[in-house]
Ligand SMILES: Nc1ncnc2c1ncn2[C@@H]1O[C@H](COP(=O)(O)OP(=O)(O)O)[C@@H](O)[C@H]1O
């Protein structure tokens with residue numbers, strides 16, 4: 162057996178995260194892997210060849226498990242990138258950064274033959290491209306490429322509404338425009354959790370009232386949902402294409418094309434909250450076990 166393994170962890174603590182963290186630490190200890198918890202890269206200092214968290218040289222750890230979506234900062238991401246040049250991280254910086262960008266994700270997924278919404282990206286100087294595309298698509302969605310929670314998404318339903326929107330977009334000093342074809346779907350989605358290429362669990366979200374966005378932050382609600390083999394296969398392929406060890410893949414069913422399409426891949430999908438567990442979402446233990454296995458494997462020398 163390998164000896165003296167120590168990993169660093171930064172896991173969200175709200176919404177049941179604290180309890181999840183404790184379980185992971187205990188299960189790792191059972192395998193002789195020590196965890197130094199709550200290492201916020203945001204508070205670390207890089208000095209010569211080291212990244213220091215107080216006296217701890219984070220770069221000497223065997224692995225770093227980064228799992229906190231809401232407290233990310235630009236500085237933390239910058240150190241995430243540096244740290245991953247010298248030690249393994251879950252998720253890898255490269256794959257995580259990919260999933261943080263909607264265009265890069267769609268680009269890679271489509272390149273790998275995985276269905277996404279049709280999209281178009283153009284430089285802000287080429288705004289006239291959007292005019293062409295709305296004629297073809299009828300309806301489209303403007304999306305910030307680095308957004309979350311449905312924030313900033315704008316449905317454009319006609320040429321006239323695009324004409325209204327353009328002056329605002331031009332004022333915002335954006336570098337580029339990213340738009341997707343608006344998918345005709347039933348306002349519900351699938352969130353499929355994958356760890357290490359294995360299916361972990363699935364639930365659905367339903368948009369509220371007349372909203373077309375399923376995000377809980379946009380009023381959507383979570384419901385129990387049995388996945389079929391096809392939706393699991395799409396999610397597994399998407400996680401693999403992005404290279405993320407841990408993924409929450411958001412999928413909707415395109416009613417026109419009659420196929421599943423991947424909307425986005427989340428690199429820090431939340432564990433089921435205590436309330437969701439009461440609803441019957443019971444995948445947390447399986448997810449913990451798969452993460453522990455993964456850490457064990459990635460640190461075995
Ligand atoms: N192309 C689209 N067609 C129809 N609905 C969409 C499309 N893209 C996103 N949506 C809806 O908007 C929600 C948020 O979009 P998403 O791309 O996941 O961004 P975010 O990161 O803000 O969650 C989705 O969950 C879905 O309900």
Ligand SMILES: [Mg+2]
Nearest residue numbers: 310311411425
């Ligand atoms: Mg989303």
